[in-house]
Amino acid sequence: MTTPPPHIEEAIARAMTAGKELFALSAPGEWHAAGTSHVGHAKLFLRYTPEAAHMPQMRGDVHDAPFSPEEVLAALKDPEARKVWDPRFEYAELVEKWDDGTLLAHSFQRGVLFV
Secondary structure: OOOOOOOHHHHHHHHHHHHHHHHHHHHOOOOOEEEOOOOEEEEEEEEEEHOOOOEEEEEEEEEOOOOHHHHHHHHHOOHHHHHOOOOOOOEEEEEEEOOOEEEEEEEEEOOOOOO
16 A cells, blocks of 8 residues: 555644644533433533634533444444434545555535535
């Protein structure tokens, strides 16, 4: 397998940084209880930020879940399973795979909001 081009490696690094920033944002504080998920495994929380006052951020906390983290990640990666939890998702196709953990995919969603 080949290594990703430099611009892809830079995009991955930016995504990792953004993920760490999102994780930091999930700290308790300004989150407000919003009920439970439709399957009852997650307690849902909302918060509004000045940057996106028209669209709240949502967080779900799961404890003693009937599934492992690996099963959750598999569902997030599997295009057929994604159709179950993301109503905007149409399909995805693999563009290029560099190794077991790094790939480039093209994903198609309905709607006007960035996913």
